[in-house]
Amino acid sequence: MGKGFFISKTVGVVGIVLGVGAVSTIIALSVVYSQEKAKNLEVSPTKPPTTTTTSTGAPATxxxxxxxxxxxxxxxxxxxESYEVTLWPRLEKDATSGLYIFTGGSEVTFRCVKETDLILIHSNKLNFTKGANGHLATLTGLDGSSPPAITQSWxxxxxxxxxxxxxxxxxxxxxxxxxxxxTGELADDxxxxxxxxxxxxxxxxxxATTQMQPTDARxxxxxxxxxxxxxxxxxxxIHPRDRVALSNMEEIAAKNITIDGIEVTETKFAPTPRMSTYLLAFIVSDYTSIGMMAGDVQIRIFARRKAIAAGQGEYALNVTGPILKYFERYYSAPYPLKKSDQIxxxxxxxxxxxxxxxxxYRETALLYDPAFSSNANKERIATIIGHELAHMWFGNLVTLKWWNDLWLNEGFASYVEYLGADDAEPSWGVKDLIVLGDVHRVFAVDALASSHPLSSKEEEIQRPEQISELFDAISYSKGASVLRMLSSFLTEEVFVQGLSTYLNTFAYNNTVYTDLWxxxxAAVEKTGSTNKLPPNSRVHDVMNRxxxxxxxxxxxxxxxxxxxxxxxxxxxxxxVVDRxxxxxxxxxxxxxxQKSGTQGTAFWLLDKTATNNDLKVTGDQWVLANLNVTGFYRVKYDDANYAKLLNQLTIDHTVIPVINRAQLIDDAFNLARAKHVLTTLALxxxxxLKAxxxxxxWExxxxxxxxxxxxFDRSEIYGLLQAYxxxxxxxxxxxxxxxxxxxxKVPDGHTDQYNQVNALRMACSTGISACTQLVQTWYKAWMANPANNPIHPNxxxxxxxxxxxxxxxxxxxxGWKMFQSATIATExxxxxxxxxxxxxxxxxxxxxxxxxNATLIRKQDATSTIVYIANNVVGQPLAWDFMRANWAYIFNEYGGGSFSFSNLINGVTKRFSTEFELQQLQQFKKDNAHVGFGSGTLAVEQSIERTQANIKWLKENKDNVEKWLKQFSP
Structure with a gap:
């Protein structure tokens, strides 16, 4: 703790307790008031306020x-420089107010860089106890200095x-x-x-737990x-004696104390390294754990007691050590802490x-039970653990200076999560799945005129809701895709060498993305790899584009x-692209x-147009570009080359690499939507696919x-599509x-298990009677004996x-009854x-x-449940009406900064394809301007743009699709 004036932990906490005891009702009510006031201010499109003076002399907004x-x-x-923070969460409702609260005391030691008569420190929805000076804070100097007196605080x-x-x-x-x-409310927000x-x-x-990123430590x-x-x-x-307390660092002292007759434990944790506020965590729970050592690092998995007893933490424990050690090798840097807890x-x-x-973690992202969890659940656990452990160095040890460069932090982890999972589960071939999970996913978003660059200007990202809006597919999936492309053309050896020097140079500090470039x-030049880049170009020249x-x-x-x-x-x-x-x-x-299966020499396309005679073909030869989709671009061919590729797929599709077969399909369909090729070519x-x-x-x-x-699922063409x-x-x-x-039996191959699911899903949805009878038989057997589910988790x-x-x-x-009684979140x-x-x-x-109703559907699951219903052609108009009718409640209750808002808006409106639906969407935007859309603001614009594109596409393609389906449907 810092030298100079401070209140000891015991005295400070007693003061907090006494303060709460004296004015608990007032504080509780003021918490609620400040929350509601904040909500109103956050969603009202008003200009920034100035400050005047109230009758008490305090500034008023x-x-x-x-x-x-x-x-x-x-x-x-x-x-x-440092903080001393003591927090006491109450795990029972306050008898007077009916709220859950926490009390706290904080001492922050800071250094003055430039002379100032103003201290600004972030605080949101906290209520402060006035000190002896009559103000909301007390200031003291260190090293013998005397600070100025506080004149106002608000x-x-x-x-x-x-x-x-x-x-x-x-x-x-x-x-x-x-x-x-x-004092603050320990809310369920x-x-x-x-x-x-x-x-x-x-x-x-x-x-009592935390989620600080991006702006909630305050x-x-x-x-x-x-x-x-x-x-x-x-x-x-400070916590009940029968509860476990956790924080970022290891526990260094714990003692039982009594405060105002309440028996509690005071647990102190080791000082953290120099770190950002958004990475802080502290949790009080009735959990238990399992653990092991990975070298000199203690690894523990915490969860509900019954989940741990059922062995649901075992898989996460077993893969964490290997993934952690993989990243130590990858970064050429040891894990910087003594422990790695996951909860x-x-x-x-x-x-x-x-x-x-x-x-x-969400329970679905950490807990695994082979009796309930699918191979997809297992893969998700491995990749998310890989993602989060990758951040221990890239993001935590070295942190971007401001949120406008969030893409580098999240994009990097989204790329190397596949590498970490692949090292832990080498038989899966999971590295290839980035093409489906990230590249193809974000192509759909980045092809819109309302998209945005990976890196924004710092001055464009100021407010908390603007920061939250950056947590989107562009930052995660496009970031991952372009970094994978960079690693590919530099080679992984050069990439990791530059990465290692970057991390070691800036350890415990902050950077901007060009520092990585x-x-x-430097790694390119040191390894003599300048030929990996375009002539007379640097990494900056390529990547800034x-x-x-x-x-x-x-x-x-x-x-x-x-x-x-x-x-x-x-x-x-x-x-119209106006950016x-x-x-x-x-x-x-x-x-x-490659040309007819033989790989050619890679080269750079640096201008709008170019010629490379090596690409010329004769006879039955064909050209295939963007091998394994390592580049972040689509490819269009001339008609003759398309005909040869289609012929090759018909004769022997295995000559074309698996990833590129997926690419040919995805490119063709999207090129058709963009009018570069005919829709019939995509079909x-x-x-x-019969072969x-x-x-x-297939995916x-x-x-x-x-x-x-x-x-088409609301039109007469639906039957033809189903038949085909x-x-x-x-x-x-x-x-x-x-x-x-x-x-x-279960297929041996990881992706074979996925494709088995595709086969069953599409066979049932298109009315293959053998499939329908199969699933109904299984489900009825389960209904007859709920304790014995005959259906494989996959x-x-x-x-x-x-x-x-x-x-x-x-x-x-x-299904609802089984949902309510499910003991593992994946089920x-x-x-x-x-x-x-x-x-x-x-x-x-x-x-x-x-x-x-959060007692029926947890708040974390509310928006995704609405999207699930909207995915159903019967449920889509119901979900749209429901979202419109309840938007203000959804926005305020689930938080305008919720990362799921863009998914909600896009998910409910993705079927829109008529002028009437476009008008409804535009009216929805207008009607709720006073409420706001938070992190879903851009999603509203994207939905409007997508609807307009859908209307045009239908008008231009409906007749041709119907004609083609009539020709090729059985």
Whole structure:
């Protein structure tokens, strides 16, 4: 702790307790008031307020001004060095107010960089106890200095600051300590210091836990809540004696004390390294754990007692050590802490959070039980653990200075998560799946005129909701895709060498993304690899074109002449791109290729057009570009080359690599939507699928045909589409029926298990009677004997959905009952999604209403449940009406900063394809402007743009699709 004035832990806590005892009702009510006031301010599109003086002399928020406390960013006058934070969460409701609360005390030691008479420190939804000086904080100096007196202190709600004005200046290079005591609500809003609730043996249990990223540490204690404001944190937790306390660092002392007659334990944790506030974590729970050592690092998995007893933490424990050691080798740097705790939470808004030394997860992302969990659940656990452990170095040890470069942090982890999982599970071949999971996924978003660059200007990202909006597919999946491309053309050896020097140079500090380019360039030069880059170019020259402008190119290749060209690929070529680009939407494109199965020499496309005679073909030869889709671009060919590729697929599709078979399908469908090729060419790409048994091409085809379902499942063409897909999938269904000996065995291959699910899902959905009878038999057997589920975990989502869709209220109610009693979250998730498959509107409407009740559908799952219902053609209009009718409630209850808002808006509107639906969407935007859309703001614009594109596509393609389907349907 810092020298100078401070209140000892025991005295400080007693003061907090006494303060709470005296004014608990007032504080509780003021917490609620401040929350509601904050909500109103956050969603009202008003100008920033200025400050006037109230009758008590305290500033009051009124009209706009340029005062520093009306800006969202901290001034460059103060730098924190260390914090002493004591927190006491109450795991029972306050008897008077009926709220869960926490109390706390904080001492932050900071250094003055520039003289100032103002202290700004972030605070949101905290209520402060006045000190002896009559103000919300107390200030003291260190090293014998005397600080100026505090003249005013107040909370600036809109910009989330505790403002402290002084009667003189703090001196440059002097150190000071700011002490505060405060109370907050331990709410169930999934942000800051919050509560998660679960039932065990009929008893309700409360977990006090945290989620700080990106701007919610300020909800737990006053802090300089920006990523560049790194400091050392000394955390102490007060908690019931029968509960476990955890934080980022290892416990160093615990003692039983009594405060106001309440018996508690005080647990102190070791000081953290220099770190950012958003990586802090502290948890009090009734959990237990399993653990092991990985070298000198202690690894522990924490979860509900019954989950640990059932062995659900074993898989995560077994893969964490190997993945951790893999990244130590990958980064050429040891893991910097003594422990790596991972904890599964019943209520958690994100998938997982990389808090240094104490990673938090949704239960579905950490707990595995082979009796309930599918191979997809298992893969998700391995890749998410890989993602979070990758952050221990890239993000935690070295942190980006500001959120505008979030893409590098999240994109990097999204790339190397596949490498870590592949090292732990080498038989899966999981590295290839990045093409489906990230590259193809984000192509769809980045092809919109409303997309955005990976890196924004710092001044464009100021408010918390703007920061939350960056947590999207562009930052994660495009970031992963372009970094994979970079690693590919530099080679992994050069990439990791530059990465290692970057991490070692900037350990415990902050960077901007170009610092990584500098170190990669140095690695290029050190290894003599300048030939990996375009002539006279640096890493910066190549990558800035992919980072600073949105979108990606389509590369057109004429194999008869060897000519190439590139242009900005837009899903709707008529859309207007109003975002300027200093590179005029041109890219340096790494072209990899093969000719009739023989690989050629890679080269760079640096201009709008070029010619490479090596690409010329004769006779039956064909050209295939972007091998294994390592480049972030689409490829279009001339008609003759397409005809040869289609012929090759028909004769022997295995000559073309599996990933590129998936690419040919995905590119063709999206090029057709963008009017680069005929829609019938894209459909022609699916004809060979009768002979295809590999997962990636099938998954690519089904993903793209899903668009046809969205456009046609309310029209007369639906029957033709169903008949065609049925004819294509029936051989795959029979293939797996034989392989699995009438569905009694599980395929050996990881992706074979995935494709078995595709075969079953599509066979049932297209009406293959053998499939329908199979799933109904299984489901009815389960209904007759709920304790003995005969359905393999891999197949449960498909079987549940198909049986509930074909059934009625009895099937639905059985699924709901099993959902309520599920003891592992992965099984609950399968049931929760499948319940949305019902065919009866009243069941779906009832289910929608359940999302408003957190005792039925957890808050973390509410928005995804609405999307599941919207995926159902029967449920889509119901979900749209429901979302519109309840938008203000959903927005305020689930938080405008929720990362799931963009998924909700896009998910509910993705079927929109009529002028009437477009008008409704535009009206929805207008009607709720006063409420706001938070992190879903951009998603509203994307949905409007996508709807307009869908309307055009239908008008231009409906007749041709119908004609083609009539020709090729059985």
């Amino acid at each position: 009124t009209e706009p001004s340029n005062e520093q406390w009306h800006k969202y960013r901290l001034p460059d006058t103060l730098l924190p 909370l600036e709600v809109r910009t989330q600051f505790l403002v402290v004005k002084l009667d003189g200046n703090l001196k440059a290079d002097q150190r000071y300590v700011l002490h505060t005591q405060f 999934l942000g800051g210091f919050y509560r998660s609730v679960y039932m065990e043996d009929g008893v309700e249990k409360v977990v 909800k737990a204690f006053p802090c300089f809540d920006e990523p560049a404001m790194k400091a050392i944190f000394n955390i102490t937790l 599964a939470l019943p209520d958690f808004n994100a998938g997982a959070m990389e808090n240094w030394g104490l990673i938090t 500098d170190h990669l360039q 992919w980072v600073l402008q949105m979108g990606f190119p389509v590369v057109s290749i004429d194999a008869t002449t060897g000519s190439l060209s590139q242009q900005h690929f837009l899903l709707d070529p008529d859309s 300027p680009s200093e590179f005029n939407y041109e890219w340096f494109v790494p072209i990899t290729w 022609d790409m699916t004809k060979y 295809e048994t590999e997962y990636m091409p 690519s085809a089904l993903d793209n045909l899903d668009f046809f379902y969205l456009m 897909i049925k004819g294509q999938v029936e051989p795959l269904f029979n293939y797996y029926q034989t392989m699995t000996e009438m569905w009694t 197949l449960r989502s498909t079987v549940y959905c198909s049986a509930i869709a074909a059934g009625g209220v009895q099937e639905w109610d059985h 609950a998730d399968k049931l929760r999604s499948s319940l949305a498959c019902a065919s009866q509107p009243w069941l779906l409407n009832r289910y929608l209403e359940y999302t408003l």
